[in-house]
Amino acid sequence: MPDKTDWEALMDGAFGRRSRPTAETSARRDAEQARRELEELMARQPAAPAALQKNAARLADAAADQAEQIRRLGGEMTENLRRDGLLPQEKPAPAAPDTAFAGLAEQLEQTVIGQPDFVRALVRAFRRPFVLGYAPGGARNTILIWGGEGTGRHFALQTLAGLLAEKGVLDSANLATMDLARYPGPGQEKLFLQDLYAALTAPGQILVFDHYEECHPGFLNLLAGLVQEGKAPLASRYVVQKGMLVDAGTALVPGAVGELTARDKYLVFFSHKGPDAMAERFGGPFAAALGDVCATAPFTPESLRVLAAGQLNRTVRRAKERLGVTLIMTEEVRDLAAGMADVARGAEPIVAFCDRVYKAVGQYLLEREPQPGLTVALSVQEGQLLAAFGADEARPLLAEVDESAGALARVEAELDKIVGLEEVKTYVRGLADHVRVQRRRKAQGLPAGSLTMHMIFTGNPGTGKTTIARLISQYLKAVGALRGGQLVEVSRADLVGRYVGHTAPLTEQVIRSALGGVLFIDEAYSLYRGKEDSFGLEAIDTLVKGMEDHRDELVVVLAGYSREMAQFLTANSGLASRFAQTIEFPDYTAEELLKITELQAAGRGYVLDEGCKAPLLAYYARRQAENAAKAGNGRMARNTLEQAILNQSRRLVADPDAPLDRLLIGDFELEE
Template identity: 50%
Template sequence: MKNDIDSILDALFSGGKLNVGSGTKSRAAKDAEDFLNSIEKTNANMQSSLNRQISDLDKLTSDAQRSMDEMRRLLDAEGLTGTPEMEAPKAETAEKKPKAKGAEEPPQDPAQSFREAREATGRTVIGQDAFLDSLFTAFRRPSVTGRENGKPAAVVVISGKEGTGRHSALAASAAALCKEGVLKNGEVTNIDLSRYPNAEDGKLLTQDLFSALHSENDIVLFENFEQCHKSLLPMVAALCETGVLKLASRYALQKGMLIDVGTALVPDAVSEISVNGKYLVFLTSQKDSAFTDAFGAAFLSSVTDFCRTAEFTRESLLRIGEAALGALNDRTKAKLNYAFTFGEDASALLADKFSRRDGVESMARLTERCFRLLSEEKLRRAEKDGEKTVSGTLGVKDGVLMFTFPDFAVTVEEEKKQAADPRAAEEVKSELNEIIGLSEVKDYVLSLEQNYIIQRLREARGMKADVPTMHMIFTGNPGTGKTTIARLVSRYLKAMGVLSGGQLIEVTRADLVGKYVGHTAPLTQQVIRSALGGVLFIDEAYSLYRGADDSFGLEAIDTIVKGMEDHREDLIVILAGYTKEMEEFLTANSGLRSRFPNIIEFPDYTAEELLAITKLTAKKKGYTIDETCETPLLQYYEKRQATDARTAGNGRLVRNLVEDAILNQSRRLTGGDVTSLTEAELAALLSEDFDLSEG
């Protein structure tokens, strides 16, 4: 081998020169060239193989990293990142403050974080010191006793009378704890259990629980458990007792939402909902024993803290009024350059505005009105005032607040609520009485006023008042008076003072569903805005739901449901359609049925009622029906109602029949001398004027 290589090298470098490139190559030179080429090829193959191996290694490393990230995500979601039995108490960390250069930052004392948060909350929540102490004890408990793996951080019951600041105190506490770094998020997720009054609302509650427990908020607040269907309360109790809700149906996560997929086999199926270590808070005005009756003794044993608000004293209300006016002064000075001083009379007036139903919100509405009126004055006087701060005083004159500044004064009269109009209400009642039939429907409409009167009386006397949902579904065949009653309902509710506008906006699918992606929601929202203060009447509402694949229709339904929630006091929605189709429509959105508790069936008219409607319709048009027409008309109506009341019967049939009879009478009368016709002849509709053929 060595001799072969030597001979090759000798041939390549004979005479001290490289002879590979010479015109005529010796055999040894050719062998050398082939040898070098083979070496280069081998090197290229080795480099290519090495590159592939490096690429494969990079891919394996990337896949492994993704697998590890996914494993960590699953462990975090299941609460398995702690120790098997009990996680050690976690020290809460306060918001980091800048430290001096070269100085060591001392470790944050968890107890100090809670003390600072408690003090900050006490400066804004007045008159509830004992309640705040117990509430902060509840929040601090997990950091002292430890968090049991998989279970809630704490289960807290907040009780007390309405208007004692339960909501505002909880919100202020959460914000302060977040600022101190104890909570990750200072917001509170609210679940109103009154939205699930029926057993079939379980799917909706499941979806809402999943969203709440997977949100960034640390606190989930449950309200109105008394109005939730009893069969659904164990779902909430399970989360408190074990931290896990096992799902009876198969669910999948789609675009962040929990969707019921029935029996379908899908990837990423969700079989349970975990509490994710959140604080679960229940708010009630009832006694603690009410929880035992509703949830059972096991739930009560899972409650870690009971916190109760006290009723505000007069002194507390005066302090709250003073704080509210102080905050208003800071706001007007910063935004409008208006500063003012005030005395005890102004604070006392705010204290007088306190109501059990609205709590301190009643004060906040008045201070907000003050700011709006001062803002309007600022707009009018912008050039005169310039950028300088104008100082004035706030006092009370004739029972209302009055701002007095050097060059102007602003009187703050309260916004008057929509007043009832007894005369308008009587007019609607009179029109209702004229409507033939529909006795049960008319009784329901009249009951709206009776309930509203009693609830307002309870409110005036400081009792719990809860005006029931007035959204309705009208079911029945065409021509049974659904649209007519809807118009009267809108006017009636306006006359009662429930609605500010009383207008009826009548729409169908074509007015709500867009023609391209992204068009439906804005279109539906525009319709909702036009109906605020009145009634939105959706005829043939079932046409909005054409199956699970009708994304446009489903988007319109979802937008309507959200609009109902956002404008509870400004909008009433009435859906109308065939009975069977409307029943199917209610399955389109799991929250529909609970939001429309009032389903009113409009029965078909009897033949006798249709005859009476015929006479009334003719009378309103200035005509009379001859007695000889009655028997033929009765027989005709009986046949039509028995065959096609769904499509052609009822009121529409009457209207068309009378209008055709009037045209036929005109043809009959113009066949002779019209100048000699009497008024009676011009008004009479005879048997021959009615076309009673079944076709």
């Protein structure tokens, strides 16, 4: 039996458990008592004067009004106590299990497309405690839901919770969710316990745990207790203050909380990995206590077309209801939408594509004044979505709102501005071509392969490695291969910890920050300082594992000198196989360095006098021939220009009539 609330305990102490009054019963009893007394008085004095009868009637009315006020105030107080969590919420009478679950899987399959086996397993998991029972106060059932991104895992659970709440099987459709990645180390213990208590006491009967793989092992042990025993003891004394779990230290306080219980919740764990990985992380007894394992499957081409058709039909309805236009389209539009799905995000890009279609049509209507009842015909030509508004000629539609097209053009323009590195540019553009071709294959129902995009950049400092890594992240986002496009630049100090047990969480945190983008590790060879460098080896092992776990949402670029990088790849047996592409960044020629100087000067609003070019060309040729690695390549050009700008400022003070934008040869310090 669940523990009594503080309010219930107080009422039991004052009135006894069986005689606890309520405002409504007290008000009713007072009104009935007043009515009986009035009837007895009138029976004893049948000939009472009219004035006495009038006073008696007035007394009865006043008693009834008072009883109604007491009932109303009591109801308000009860509602306030329930809202504050001091009284349990009234529960609707649940439907009989056989009635509630009959036909539920078929009903859920109407909205969760392409996952029939998963839907049936999920419904079975929620029905299990009604058939087999469970220990009161413990977990109703523990469920592992696993599968790829965008396969409908979270959507299916939320939809099922709503259906069960409608049928009265669950009190609420609310899902209390804990992202266990927020608790990577022991320093988050108090936060973890407070959040867990809040989730356990939240409305609803479903508690969801996400990203258990990144949680501190000590906290997982506590969750294992909830799963296996239905309760988990706490290592310290805690009290509940204003609904929060607060550490009481060593103080002896009344009402201390010594353990947390599962409180009749469904405990649901989400993961991209199956039960074997969970058993490895939690232990065998935990895996044995799992009630159900529900796995989503990769979408088939046919299920993706069904999903795309459903989303496009939704777009047609929205356009008709909100925009007043009629959308018609060919089957090729459906296939184009279906081809947007990918391994990393599943069907999510299909939804995003349909939203972009709706916004593009809306943008067209905002900028023009179309005739009522406009028909918009959508078609596909050479992989591009076209729209014909009324009698107008078909034109590209998504350019109205598609930021990726503009982003791609900007990245292309920036690539063109980079001096030299022609082979590197060709490789970057080749990645985009591969993504486009695979998308077209998907649209036609053909198998689409994935390309390992992890790279090694070798070359001397200043040859453009970091710049190219940044452009690659933006380029892959623009073509839809990465969702974030951020560049996270780190070195050994950002990955290797200062004490035992610090390195792996530190490296995992960096990997999480780079998901959806590019992780650029400069001077990567510094991670491996020999077999005795246990911290560095741990960082490498964690990096390799992260690359495998997130191979469809992370690109890792390692940078460094050629010889050192070759030795670095021997630090882990799986490291070299994950970097199929090594790109050599050559040193800049003197001509390229001069062009870099001119471009950087123009970007700052300066021009080089014609007399600067020959001396600069000779200077750069000499420095590169002496020692290109130490000269700095592109950095040398930048530093040379910045020094010339400072010298020009001094010259202009003495000669205020001189042009402000022109750099003369005397402004440059070209030592012999």
